Amino acid sequence: MADEIRDFYYHQPFQEDIRLGYNNLYSQSRVGDNNDSSSVVQNIHMLDPSFMSYTTTHEFLHGSSSDYANSLGKPFGFSAPSTPSDQAFSSIIKDHDVKPVLDAINNDVIVGGGSETPVTPNSSISNSSSNDAVGDDQDSNKTTNNTKKDKEVKESLEDGEDASKKENKAKKKEKTQRPPKFAFMTKSEVDHLEDGYRWRKYGQKAVKNSPYPRSYYRCTSQKCPVKKRVERSYQDPSIVITTYEGQHNHHLPSTLRGNVARMLNPSMLSTPSPLIAAPRAFHEQVLMNMAQMPHQFYGSSAFGINPPTNSSSNMYHQNVITPHELQQQLQYSPDYGLLQDMVPSMFLKQEP
DNA sequence: CGTGTTTGACCTGCGC
DNA sequence: GCGCAGGTCAAACACG
Numbered sequence: 001m002a003d004e005i006r007d008f009y010y011h012q013p014f015q016e017d018i019r020l021g022y023n024n025l026y027s028q029s030r031v032g033d034n035n036d037s038s039s040v041v042q043n044i045h046m047l048d049p050s051f052m053s054y055t056t057t058h059e060f061l062h063g064s065s066s067d068y069a070n071s072l073g074k075p076f077g078f079s080a081p082s083t084p085s086d087q088a089f090s091s092i093i094k095d096h097d098v099k100p101v102l103d104a105i106n107n108d109v110i111v112g113g114g115s116e117t118p119v120t121p122n123s124s125i126s127n128s129s130s131n132d133a134v135g136d137d138q139d140s141n142k143t144t145n146n147t148k149k150d151k152e153v154k155e156s157l158e159d160g161e162d163a164s165k166k167e168n169k170a171k172k173k174e175k176t177q178r179p180p181k182f183a184f185m186t187k188s189e190v191d192h193l194e195d196g197y198r199w200r201k202y203g204q205k206a207v208k209n210s211p212y213p214r215s216y217y218r219c220t221s222q223k224c225p226v227k228k229r230v231e232r233s234y235q236d237p238s239i240v241i242t243t244y245e246g247q248h249n250h251h252l253p254s255t256l257r258g259n260v261a262r263m264l265n266p267s268m269l270s271t272p273s274p275l276i277a278a279p280r281a282f283h284e285q286v287l288m289n290m291a292q293m294p295h296q297f298y299g300s301s302a303f304g305i306n307p308p309t310n311s312s313s314n315m316y317h318q319n320v321i322t323p324h325e326l327q328q329q330l331q332y333s334p335d336y337g338l339l340q341d342m343v344p345s346m347f348l349k350q351e352p
Numbered sequence: 353c354g355t356g357t358t359t360g361a362c363c364t365g366c367g368c
Numbered sequence: 369g370c371g372c373a374g375g376t377c378a379a380a381c382a383c384g
Contacts, residue, residue: 200357
């Protein structure tokens with residue numbers, strides 16, 4: 001069995017080297033011989049300013065990312081990149097790419113203070129602090145209804161209503177909250193990477209100072225509040241920046257979930273399913289895991305991502321692989337030492 | 353026919 | 369108040 005598992009991992013078509021560095025998780029992957037996709041994924045960068053640095057070689061990247069880290073007051077010891085790819089990585093993440101992304105992410109996590117959080121009219125921003133992810137679709141409907149209502153209200157607005165309007169506006173500013181977000185920088189030829197969930201595109205916008213548009217996707221699962229934005233870096237067009245917003249409140253689609261389960265559950269290796277296509281590259285597995293349980297990867301990070309605390313969290317936890325399980329499964333990999341680096345203990349926050 | 357994409361219009365927030 | 373940019377809506381369209 002152990003050999004099977006080893007072979008399983010060795011035969012990941014793209015996996016060559018996986019590292020977790022400061023602010024980033026990336027897989028340095030082999031280009032080519034990918035028969036089932038035109039995607040040539042080389043690197044995944046996961047951005048999180050709260051992380052300490054871990055790489056397979058325990059070296060730290062330097063450059064503007066450390067400057068940014070220092071600007072955040074984070075203690076980091078960076079050394080020079082040791083490989084061309086590291087150097088390339090440093091150049092990739094510096095200046096124009098990482099900082100805006102990090103800024104955007106950090107700025108998007110706005111924690112409100114009040115206990116009353118009215119749904120703002122015509123606002124696309126849902127209240128994540130309530131952890132009532134199921135209600136987001138309702139919010140979406142509210143949004144639509146409120147858009148129409150707004151028009152009516154605008155048309156019939158009289159002087160006496162100005163005060164309440166201003167009041168609502170003030171409340172809105174005061175209580176604005178956003179769902180947790182996390183972003184990946186992925187070197188890929190295709191914009192929309194497979195992450196295990198089904199997405200419906202609901203918009204596309206031109207990005208200022210960039211020839212590449214930004215696409216907006218929503219999870220197609222009913223009542224799932226998760227959205228994601230996908231855009232290409234104008235600095236390096238080979239890099240795709242994917243930003244997830246919110247937490248899935250449902251299983252992975254069954255076929256894909258089965259695939260992930262097979263990846264992480266050795267007992268399933270002996271019962272191949274015709275539904276299972278070619279094994280995913282390891283970085284895709286990581287991507288899928290992170291997409292599925294960002295709070296477990298991020299913990300109480302600077303993103304402000306925390307595990308859900310109410311009843312919906314129970315459902316959530318039932319549907320994801322726990323860090324303990326993940327750690328157990330990772331031990332089957334021949335690259336366990338590598339993976340330990342990739343998934344340090346602080347990364348795998350223990351269940352309460 | 354169901355599902356997903358495209359795209360122009362619209363809304364909101366923000367800076368000046 | 370105005371203009372701009374980001375984000376969303378929804379009708380039209382494409383596709384299997």
